[in-house]
Amino acid sequence: MRIHRIALEPQALAEKQYDLQPLQQVFAKYKYKSGSLIPLLQAAQEHFGFLPAAVFPAIAQETGVAESVIYGVATFYAQFRLKPVGKNIIKVCHGTACHVQNATALTDALRDELGVKDGGTTPDGLFTLESVACLGCCSLAPVMMIGENTHGKLNGKMALKILRSIKNDALVLTQ
Amino acid sequence: MEVLHQPKVIVGLGSCGIAAGAAKTYERLLDIKAAGKLNFDLAKTSCVGMCYKEPLVEIHDQRGWVMYGDMTEDRIEQLLERHIGENEIVEEYAVSASSFKASEDDFLKGQLRIALRNCGHIDPESIEEAEQHRAYKAIQNILALEIPAEEVIQTVFDSGLRGRGGGGFLTGLKWRFAAQSESDEKYIICNADEGDPGAFMDRSLLEGDPHSVLEGMMIGGYAIGASHGVIYCRAEYPLAIKRLNIAIRQAKSKGYLGDQAFGNKNFSFDIYVKEGAGAFVCGEETALIASIEGQRGMPRKRPPFPAVSGLWQKPTNINNVETWANIPWIINNGSEAYAALGTEKSKGTKVFALTGKIKHGGLVEVPMGITINDIIFKLGGGIQDGKKFKAVQLGGPSGGCIPAHLGHTAVDYDSVNATGAIMGSGGMVVMDESTCMIDLAKFFLRFTQDESCGKCTFCRIGTKRMLEILERITDGKGEAQDIERLETLADQIKNNSLCGLGQTAPNPVLTTLKYFREEYEAHIFQKKCPAKVCKPLLHYSIHPTKCTGCTVCAKKCPTNAIDGERKGLHTINQELCIQCGECYTVCRFDAVVVD
Secondary structure, three states: OOHHHOOOOHHHOOOOOOOOOOHHHHHHHHOOOOOOHHHHHHHHHHHHOOOOOOHHHHHHHHHOOOHHHHHHHHHHOOOOOOOOOOOEEEEEEOOHHHHHOOHHHHHHHHHHHHOOOOOOEOOOOOEEEEEEOOOOOHHHOOOEEEOOEEEOOOOHHHHHHHHHHHHHHHHHHHO | OOOOOOOEEEEEOOHHHHHOOHHHHHHHHHHHHHHOOOOOEEEEEOOOOOHHHOOOEEEEEOOEEEEEOOOOHHHHHHHHHHHHHOOOOOHHHEEEEOOOOOOOHHHHHOOOOOOOOOOOOOOOOOHHHHHHOOOOHHHHHHHHOOOOHHHHHHHHHHHOOEOOOOOOOEHHHHHHHHHHOOOOOOEEEEEEOOOOOOOOHHHHHHHHOHHHHHHHHHHHHHHHOOOEEEEEEOOOOHHHHHHHHHHHHHHHHOOOOEOOHHHOOOOOEEEEEEEOOOOHHHHOHHHHHHHHOOOOOOOOOOOOOOOOOOHHHOOEEEEEHHHHHHHHHHHHHOHHHHHOOEOOOOEOEEEEEEEEOEOOOEEEEEEOOOEHHHHHHHHOOOEHHHOOEEEEEEOHHHOEEEEHHHOOOEOOHHHHHHOOOOOOOOEEEEEEOOOOHHHHHHHHHHHHHHHOOOOOHHHHHHHHHHHHHHHHHHOOOOOOOHHHHHHHHHHHHHHOOOOHHHHHOOHHHHHHHHHOHHHHHHHHOOOOOOOOOOHHHOOEEEOOOOOOOOOHHHHHOOOOOEEOOOOOOOEEOOOOOOOOOHHHHHOOOOOEEEO
16 A cells, blocks of 8 residues: 555645636536546646645535545545655656666665655755656666656666756756 | 558657657658658558667568668668668668568567557558558448347357456456346446556557557447447556547547447447556456546455446446457457467467566567467577576566476466466566566565555555565565465465455465575575675675775775775775675676675
């Protein structure tokens, strides 16, 4: 069970205000459709990058499903996040093929460089580090995915090189 | 055979091809074409399964066709100039060809492709190309000849096709149950929630030939009397979802899907794609249905089976992607043709994702009954870096390890089950002597423990206890009774879990205990990891005569555990050493010894 995915820190609940107006369109699209809870949560996450607490009562009101049930669904699936994420999500594949080709070394190197644990986000909000089950690119193992880009046949050093180039690009942008 | 006015260049753009750089190659080809110096038609296809040679580019011209491997963007222009400009066959990059024996012919020609028949040969985003390769012929024939539903079911039954998702249940029988259920509404579901780590057969199929899956579902819908189909696909497969949606749109615009499909008054069928939200357990039928209904994906007790009460409490038939893709072929070619392949109880072919420490990793489709050794050595080219074949893992977290000495095992449901592993959905991860079997068992158990939905106590808590024991063994704190404890827990979890996830979760531990017991004993009693993987059990030292005193290791050591003068012998302070292996990696003189 993925209990570790649930945010336990109370400060996570005291969050800033989010504008829920854009969700109305999604609500309209799925109105009266049965089984729409997961697509609604997916759409909300697509919009905010994660599921802010305010989303739950809004969906509850719209669908008539109890908030507790919605929370239950959101915490059941690996896709849903209850905490804000970084601009770049690094997904390190830990499928079988990647595991036997030493994906652990990849995660270790990234963790040390970013100074965050698995699932954590860097203080500058640039990166979130995640381990995922399988990206389906087994013949290129070990693999990581940043945004839409998949990088294969990596080792720790190569992964850090990619990371630093993204960091540099971000720096150039802010200057 | 189409007439070629000018050479046709086809780029393989599956997920893995794109990851290997195929999209950049394609863009480069667009530039070259725009420059106008060389004349050719440019087309896309999907993965042909030869992942280890990606990016792949195929060129068709008057001489036939040649497939070139490793065609990265920096190589493609020169290749084109030689092949098209100078009319030369560039043999050093040719992996397969129509007119001569190329380097990787064994990989492709050793296969028999039914489910993957069109993968890597058609543009998956073009319904016209799919139709040139007989897409929708089977369903059109059934409707035109008004073949009774029962006859269609009998054909599938006689073909001997068994569920390719891993269960191995007779597809025809499953259809018959759903057909016999009386209801105003029935559903067809395609299970594309391919969650096994190390498996990508379904992804490749959906990306490469989505129409064959749609057609299979239509035939299923006709046979059991359903008018709605749902494809439950992993959200981690964005390209597969995109291509499925394109295929559905095309089929709708041609009138193949929707009310009165193919203009037939008595047949209506619609399909939509439902994105999964990431839960391995949703590969189980009843959990998958709960997930489509918008609930937590938790399995429920059976009976009633989905064939009686499934999606929205209506009769539902669920099959896996590969099973659906086989259906049109069976209808087109007859049940005898399919049943002629394979073994007595396992008919037809099976797709495997061949990965791990194998030279030629990729997707292969072989007739049932071929041996594991044939797949690994004849198709896969053997083990990487000349190492020794140790074991192969079949069936992912629900499966088990088959050791090298059982490499003669035939790949069919019953022979594989007899070893303690399962056929599974087709993941085949090859391991060499540098893989620690306890570490591997721990890897799978961590996965199932993480993915357990928590409903059954034994699966929820039992797997956690087993994982703790394995963690302690690999940490060098294993106890003498641990093997016995693992066996007891495994037995209890198997017998007291509701669904396949729990019932099979102990398999990776049980099979490694069965075939590699001495490795467990080495960890527990000698506190050694024979494969040199489990860090806390490793001991690093420096060979007194091989060390040249170059100081590289001392500089790299993160804990300053290495002392020594320049050009003098270095030593490792065992109290400071954290077994990170950095010194071993950087030493150019093989002076760092691990044991």
